[in-house]
Amino acid sequence: MKALILARRELAGVFNLPIAYLVVAAFLALAGSYLFVLQPFFETGRATLRPFFEFAPFLFTLFAPALTMRSLAEERRTGTLEVLLSWPVGDGEVAVGKFLGSLGILAIALLLTLPWPLAVSALGDLDWGPVWGGYVGLLLLGGAYLALGLVVSATTHNQIVAFMGGFLLCFAVYLVGRTAAGAPAWLVPVVEGLSFERRFAQIARGVIDVRDVAFFLSVIVVGVGLTAEVLGARRWR
Amino acid sequence: MIRVEQLVRRYGPVTALAGIDFTIARGEVVGFLGPNGAGKSTTLRILTGLLAPTSGRAFIDGHPVDDPRRDIRTVVSYLPETAPIQGELSVRAHLDFVARLRKVPQRKAAVASVLARCGLERVAHRLIGQLSKGYRQRVGLAQAILPDPPVLILDEPSSGLDPNQRVEIRSLINSLRADRTVIFSSHVLAEVEAVASRVIILDQGRVVADATPEQLRAGEGMRVQVGGVAPTIAAAHLTAVLGTPVVVHGDVLQTRAEPAAVARAVVAAGYDLLALTPATSDLETVFRRLTGAA
Numbered sequence: 001m002k003a004l005i006l007a008r009r010e011l012a013g014v015f016n017l018p019i020a021y022l023v024v025a026a027f028l029a030l031a032g033s034y035l036f037v038l039q040p041f042f043e044t045g046r047a048t049l050r051p052f053f054e055f056a057p058f059l060f061t062l063f064a065p066a067l068t069m070r071s072l073a074e075e076r077r078t079g080t081l082e083v084l085l086s087w088p089v090g091d092g093e094v095a096v097g098k099f100l101g102s103l104g105i106l107a108i109a110l111l112l113t114l115p116w117p118l119a120v121s122a123l124g125d126l127d128w129g130p131v132w133g134g135y136v137g138l139l140l141l142g143g144a145y146l147a148l149g150l151v152v153s154a155t156t157h158n159q160i161v162a163f164m165g166g167f168l169l170c171f172a173v174y175l176v177g178r179t180a181a182g183a184p185a186w187l188v189p190v191v192e193g194l195s196f197e198r199r200f201a202q203i204a205r206g207v208i209d210v211r212d213v214a215f216f217l218s219v220i221v222v223g224v225g226l227t228a229e230v231l232g233a234r235r236w237r
Numbered sequence: 238m239i240r241v242e243q244l245v246r247r248y249g250p251v252t253a254l255a256g257i258d259f260t261i262a263r264g265e266v267v268g269f270l271g272p273n274g275a276g277k278s279t280t281l282r283i284l285t286g287l288l289a290p291t292s293g294r295a296f297i298d299g300h301p302v303d304d305p306r307r308d309i310r311t312v313v314s315y316l317p318e319t320a321p322i323q324g325e326l327s328v329r330a331h332l333d334f335v336a337r338l339r340k341v342p343q344r345k346a347a348v349a350s351v352l353a354r355c356g357l358e359r360v361a362h363r364l365i366g367q368l369s370k371g372y373r374q375r376v377g378l379a380q381a382i383l384p385d386p387p388v389l390i391l392d393e394p395s396s397g398l399d400p401n402q403r404v405e406i407r408s409l410i411n412s413l414r415a416d417r418t419v420i421f422s423s424h425v426l427a428e429v430e431a432v433a434s435r436v437i438i439l440d441q442g443r444v445v446a447d448a449t450p451e452q453l454r455a456g457e458g459m460r461v462q463v464g465g466v467a468p469t470i471a472a473a474h475l476t477a478v479l480g481t482p483v484v485v486h487g488d489v490l491q492t493r494a495e496p497a498a499v500a501r502a503v504v505a506a507g508y509d510l511l512a513l514t515p516a517t518s519d520l521e522t523v524f525r526r527l528t529g530a531a
Contacts, residue, residue, distance in 0.1 A: 002338055005334065005337045005338050006338070008334075009326070009334045012326060012330060012334075013323060013325035013326050014325070016325040016326070016364060016366075017325050075323070078321050078323070079317050079318075079319065079321030080321045080322060080323050082287060082317055082321070083315070083316075083317060083321060083322070083380075085287060086285045086286070086287055086310060086313070086314075086315040086317075087310055087335075087338060087339055088308045088310040088311045088339065089310075089338060
């Protein structure tokens, strides 16, 4: 309940912050131009959002840490985190609240891309299955990145460190699957199992497997839990 | 209400608190004084549960501050130095958020009342980030008193404010004292004198004084002015009669002897007693003497 109050506050405040508009605008500009301009969208003449769903996972490795760098690192620097922690709110509630708040912004950014499938479906025969799958996948993948970004954000009081650290962590887990080709045979299933990209691609094909969903949800739970642990540990140092 | 026993806090090799003890009763307004780095903020942060002591114990209402079964954060409100508040909400929206989070009953009425008490009605709709420092400090106080906590801990509530704003904050703190324990730290001695019922002076992690402002100032004895005799002669005679040293400061004598005894001795010696006043020094002098700066 308190987590929801915190998330609500995050969302209420974020629209008075120029940085939030900038981050969301940058995401929309990059993703939109990749879909319609950088890829030969109009030349190929295929009504598909695939380029967007292929590019967005990489874009999210930048976008998610940009959202979470403020959440805790900036609050620690300005001292507002200390005020928050001096109130009767559990570390877990703070972590969940911050996570939900940033997930809300990410969801708003995704909502703002909905005109794209609508436009594409007006131009041709769009298969909506992968589109919905893609959005569900992006929410799960984005949530996982946000949870990782939060952990990093909780450990520092420097926004730049939080952003770069979050980006490196997200990018590393994004790339893990790519190393499968060079991994020893016995490691391949492990690496593939850990691959954010593979699991996302599955969901984005419209194949929603419980295991893939559970994978992202567990990353979120672990990330948010670690964030709460870091908050608690720093409290008593 | 608040009891601290042999509290020690080290940050790595640095000892911030070298074992302090004090107790504070309900309803007291206690000012923590001390040079920078004396351990004021560390003490306050331990009392809010934000920081664990290296050793020693702190109790609020008989419960250890780190008691997992009883969250002291429900009875303590803390305002850190410079009153950090995120700037992107309006004053009213922020206080409403605090009230929701801290489960303040009758939220709307409580927010309205705290806005009025802290003189924030005029700026209630403005974004906190756009307010002046004085107003932000008031928002900080408003947020701290919103849940009506029995214990209020304010770290340098008037730092960085201009004299007018200081007076406002001071009267605000004064208006909060009814049946509430207020602990605040300050560099401004006049403020401590005006507000605190008791002063605890810290220096290098130790308590060097714990007394009322009057007691601290009055430790200097009596000042005596006599007529009809040279001060040095009077001083020598009175020292002999009173059995306590009487020193000369220009035309004025100073002694720690009992006022009544001084008066009798002066009259018995046939001098004119022109003035007999407590030799108060201002807190600044006391402070400088106790913290080794004088």
